[in-house]
Amino acid sequence: EPEVTQTPSHQVTQMGQEVILRCVPISNHLYFYWYRQILGQKVEFLVSFYNNEISEKSEIFDDQFSVERPDGSNFTLKIRSTKLEDSAMYFCASQRLAGVSSQYFGPGTRLTVL
Amino acid sequence: KQEVTQIPAALSVPEGENLVLNCSFTDSAIYNLQWFRQDPGKGLTSLLLIQSSQREQTSGRLNASLDKSSGRSTLYIAASQPGDSATYLCAVRQETSGSRLTFGEGTQLTVNP
Numbered sequence: 001e002p003e004v005t006q007t008p009s010h011q012v013t014q015m016g017q018e019v020i021l022r023c024v025p026i027s028n029h030l031y032f033y034w035y036r037q038i039l040g041q042k043v044e045f046l047v048s049f050y051n052n053e054i055s056e057k058s059e060i061f062d063d064q065f066s067v068e069r070p071d072g073s074n075f076t077l078k079i080r081s082t083k084l085e086d087s088a089m090y091f092c093a094s095q096r097l098a099g100v101s102s103q104y105f106g107p108g109t110r111l112t113v114l
Numbered sequence: 115k116q117e118v119t120q121i122p123a124a125l126s127v128p129e130g131e132n133l134v135l136n137c138s139f140t141d142s143a144i145y146n147l148q149w150f151r152q153d154p155g156k157g158l159t160s161l162l163l164i165q166s167s168q169r170e171q172t173s174g175r176l177n178a179s180l181d182k183s184s185g186r187s188t189l190y191i192a193a194s195q196p197g198d199s200a201t202y203l204c205a206v207r208q209e210t211s212g213s214r215l216t217f218g219e220g221t222q223l224t225v226n227p
Contacts, residue, residue: 004157031213043158043203045214056212091157098213099145100165107157 002026004106006092012112013082021077021109023092032075033093033103034067036060043091049075050098082113116141118206120218127194128226135189135221137204142185148215149178149189150203158203162189166209194225 005024013019025032034046047057049067066078075094079086089110093103117140127133137147146165150158162171162178164187170179177190187204201222205215 006157033213035215042219043205043215043217045216048213056214058214093158095213099207102148102160102163103213103215104160105150105158110155 004092004094004104006090006106006109008109009107010110010112012114015084015113016081019079019082019111021079021090021092021111023075023077023094023106024073025075025092025094026096026104027073029094029096029104031055031095031098031103032067032069033095034077035091035093035105036088037091037108038085038088046077046090079111082111084113087111087113116144116206116208116216118204118216118218120202120204120221122221123219124222124224126224126226129194129196131194131225132190132192133194133223135191135202135223137187137189137218139185139187139206139216141208142182143209144182145207145209147178147180147187147204147206149176149187150205152201152203152220154201161202191223194223196225196227198225199223 007022032049037043047061048055089108091108092106095103121136148163149161164180175192180187201220203220205217
């Protein structure tokens, strides 16, 4: 069964450094998402992406964040200058059709900012 | 702003018991509701998706119901097994806020052999 994959599984970085989290969505899916989960807290929406542009973003997704689909398979989340509070598990999700189908999540990237 | 609450926060049951997990949401104008399972340190596995026009969905030993007008959903697990031990999350998609999901905090289920 097709799966969403994410790399790396764990990333450790110094405060102020840039990180890029990578995701390969399910191949015939059209909608892509990033969520995050700070330890012990709820899963929070960051951004949705469709047709090569952001369709929706949360208040968390400020100018430090960006997303890109550089080719037909990868979907990336970039954090330009990481802060301690960016430490969290970041999940990528994809969906075949918005609304009528399930969102499928990847295994996550644990980001630790020191 | 939509708020999703799950009760109880944690539940421990003996193997073989039937159980119900609860999810409530404050804004009933939802498009659909999705139940997930999360194992420790892992991603979210989609279990069931219920559209707002549906009352329930079934998959194997799992049955999810939705009462949109009262802002409630339940996940029924029949004949629980130790392998069902995980955190169960519900998430709703609003009618008017795009495709984002708003999550509850989850119910941590432990099924004891």
